[in-house]
Amino acid sequence: MATTSNASLRRQAASTASLTALTERGWQLSFAASTGSATQKLSREYTFKDFSEAWGFMSRVALAAEKLNHHPEWTNVYNRVSIALTTHDEGNQLTALDVKLAERIEAIAGQAGGGET
Numbered sequence: 443m444a445t446t447s448n449a450s451l452r453r454q455a456a457s458t459a460s461l462t463a464l465t466e467r468g469w470q471l472s473f474a475a476s477t478g479s480a481t482q483k484l485s486r487e488y489t490f491k492d493f494s495e496a497w498g499f500m501s502r503v504a505l506a507a508e509k510l511n512h513h514p515e516w517t518n519v520y521n522r523v524s525i526a527l528t529t530h531d532e533g534n535q536l537t538a539l540d541v542k543l544a545e546r547i548e549a550i551a552g553q554a555g556g557g558e559t
C-alpha cells in the first residue's frame with residue numbers, strides 16, 4: 443500500500459477540514475489549557491444495545507488501535523463507551539493519526555450498530 447506511514451501521520455497536524463467532518467458526525471473538539479501546556483482532544487460517546495455489543499465494539503477498536511499503534515483514552519459503563527483521542531507523543535495535540543483512528547472507529551461503530559448519545 444502506498445499510503446503515508448502512521449509514524450508520519452502522527453507528526454502531521456490534524457486538518458481543519460477533517461476535524462470539521464468528524465464534528466459533523468458527532469465528535470467533539472476540546473481544548474483544555476493548564477500551566478504551560480494545552481491539551482487538544484477529539485471525543486465521542488457511543489451507546490449500544492447492551493454490554494456485550496459495547497465490548498464487541500471495544501475489541502474491534504482495540505485491534506484497529508494496535509494496528510495503527512495509536513491508542514484511545516476510553517471508559518465503558520455497561521452499554522456506553524466514551525472515547526477521547528489525542529497524540530501523547532506530540533504534547534497532546536491532535537494529529538492526522540487521531541483523525542485516522544476516529545474514522546476507523548466510526549466505521550466500526552457503523553457495523554456494530556453504535557448510536558449517538
Ligand SMILES: C[C@H](O)[C@H](O)[C@H]1CNC2=NC(N)=NC(=O)C2=N1
Pocket residue numbers: 511512513514527528529530531532
Ligand atoms: C512508543 C509508542 O509508539 C508510542 O508511545 C505510541 C503508542 N500509542 C499512542 N497513542 C496515542 N494516543 N498517542 C501516542 O502518542 C501514542 N504513541
